[in-house]
Amino acid sequence: MTNLERYLNIFADTFGIDPSKPADLEYQSIKEWDSVGHMGLIAGIEDAFHIMMDTDDIIDFSSLEKGKQILRKYDVIID
Amino acid sequence: MLDDNRVLSISPFSLAKREKQAFLAEQLHILTQHHYTHCPEYKKILDALRFNVSTVKSCEQIPFLPVRLFKEFDLMSIPRENIVKTMTSSGTTGQQVSRIYLDKETSAGQTKVLTKIISSFIGSSRLPMIILDSAALLKNREMFSARGAGILGFSIFARDRIFGLTDNMELDIEGINDFLEKHQGEEILLFGFTYIIWRHFYQELRRAGFHPDLSKGIMIHGGGWKKLDEQSVPPENFKTAMRQACGITRVYEYYGMVEQTGSVYMECECGYLHASVFSDVIIRRPADFSVAQPGESGIIEVISILPQSYPGHVLLTEDEGVIVGEDDCACGRKGKYFRVRGRLKDAEIRGCSDTYAG
Numbered sequence: 001m002t003n004l005e006r007y008l009n010i011f012a013d014t015f016g017i018d019p020s021k022p023a024d025l026e027y028q029s030i031k032e033w034d035s036v037g038h039m040g041l042i043a044g045i046e047d048a049f050h051i052m053m054d055t056d057d058i059i060d061f062s063s064l065e066k067g068k069q070i071l072r073k074y075d076v077i078i079d
Numbered sequence: 080m081l082d083d084n085r086v087l088s089i090s091p092f093s094l095a096k097r098e099k100q101a102f103l104a105e106q107l108h109i110l111t112q113h114h115y116t117h118c119p120e121y122k123k124i125l126d127a128l129r130f131n132v133s134t135v136k137s138c139e140q141i142p143f144l145p146v147r148l149f150k151e152f153d154l155m156s157i158p159r160e161n162i163v164k165t166m167t168s169s170g171t172t173g174q175q176v177s178r179i180y181l182d183k184e185t186s187a188g189q190t191k192v193l194t195k196i197i198s199s200f201i202g203s204s205r206l207p208m209i210i211l212d213s214a215a216l217l218k219n220r221e222m223f224s225a226r227g228a229g230i231l232g233f234s235i236f237a238r239d240r241i242f243g244l245t246d247n248m249e250l251d252i253e254g255i256n257d258f259l260e261k262h263q264g265e266e267i268l269l270f271g272f273t274y275i276i277w278r279h280f281y282q283e284l285r286r287a288g289f290h291p292d293l294s295k296g297i298m299i300h301g302g303g304w305k306k307l308d309e310q311s312v313p314p315e316n317f318k319t320a321m322r323q324a325c326g327i328t329r330v331y332e333y334y335g336m337v338e339q340t341g342s343v344y345m346e347c348e349c350g351y352l353h354a355s356v357f358s359d360v361i362i363r364r365p366a367d368f369s370v371a372q373p374g375e376s377g378i379i380e381v382i383s384i385l386p387q388s389y390p391g392h393v394l395l396t397e398d399e400g401v402i403v404g405e406d407d408c409a410c411g412r413k414g415k416y417f418r419v420r421g422r423l424k425d426a427e428i429r430g431c432s433d434t435y436a437g
Binding site: 027 | 164183186190194198203205220231234235236237238
């Protein structure tokens with residue numbers, strides 16, 4: 001599985017959506033990605049890529065695209 | 080307003096009186112104007128008081144709203160369709176609760192400011208965290224009680240997280256033991272509401288004769304002393320009791336309310352609550368609401384630059400407190416520091432974060 005597939009799967013699993021769909025997801029753009037969902041998402045990403053994010057990055061993790069940029073800081077390249 | 084990065088880049092306890100008052104006056108002027116324009120009820124109140132928004136020069140001049148207004152009216156400064164979250168002052172039934180309506184921006188601002196304030200005390204690395212409450216509180220995701228909101232806000236500091244109480248509010252001794260074993264030798268963050276910790280953690284530890292080693296723990300608790308006052312537990316006994324029960328020595332209380340989530344007042348190493356640059360306290364004399372002197376007890380007014388979606392930036396609480404000093408606390412933090420004396424006598428018994436009927 002590529003990093004991209006892994007990444008998209010986390011969104012799909014966390015929010016219970018179709019993995020082919022999440023392309024332009026943003027925080028609060030769907031009911032599932034609220035503040036509770038956000039913590040689940042972060043936990044999923046950290047587990048999958050064996051990283052630990054800073055609190056500022058958790059706050060800034062505001063969309064699927066933005067998340068890719070943030071993960072670069074942790075040497076996780078998603079493309 | 081708060082989406083301004085400049086504002087968020089200010090270190091939370093770095094501004095001395097003159098600078099801070101200038102900063103707050105500017106922010107509050109914008110906020111007051113915003114709510115005057117967008118919240119019809121707020122406009123009515125200010126008009127009735129013949130208050131001219133353009134004359135705001137200091138925080139003290141801005142009319143305060145009594146917190147109980149949020150129980151009686153749906154106050155908001157946004158179109159209803161922009162509400163992403165509603166917070167209530169209490170999870171209990173049988174008493175009227177405040178309803179606070181948040182949009183995306185206000186909600187995000189709360190998280191950011193809370194994170195800045197708390198990390199200035201405990202550092203920004205995330206820790207294994209035991210929430211001394213039940214996961215059941217987060218079941219309804221659109222509507223949070225003060226307890227749910229607190230848990231969620233503080234969860235950002237968690238690296239690995241467990242709930243220390245079961246759905247039935249029983250202490251999960253086995254779960255806590257396993258968690259401590261897994262994180263042996265590490266700093267552990269414990270978060271909960273003062274009364275819940277006392278009743279469901281401390282008293283249960285004693286009853287069960289269970290002495291977990293939390294000497295490396297950091298406990299953050301808040302939510303009021305009303306229920307402990309009834310049981311004659313003074314605040315100073317709380318710390319001693321925690322140390323005896325589980326060896327924990329770093330215990331911080333915070334003062335905050337659901338009507339101003341995010342801009343909490345944290346207790347410092349010297350035992351005083353501190354206002355950050357994002358908030359302030361004013362003590363008012365009950366007789367005529369004039370501003371009390373430091374050392375003089377009165378009604379606590381709280382100010383926050385966070386509320387954009389509802390007119391809750393300047394509120395009169397039903398708590399009694401006293402300013403101890405400003406800019407010169409021995410802990411080194413700038414800003415006012417104060418003590419809360421408890422609920423005002425004759426105030427309506429209200430929820431706030433004092434959230435538990437059990």
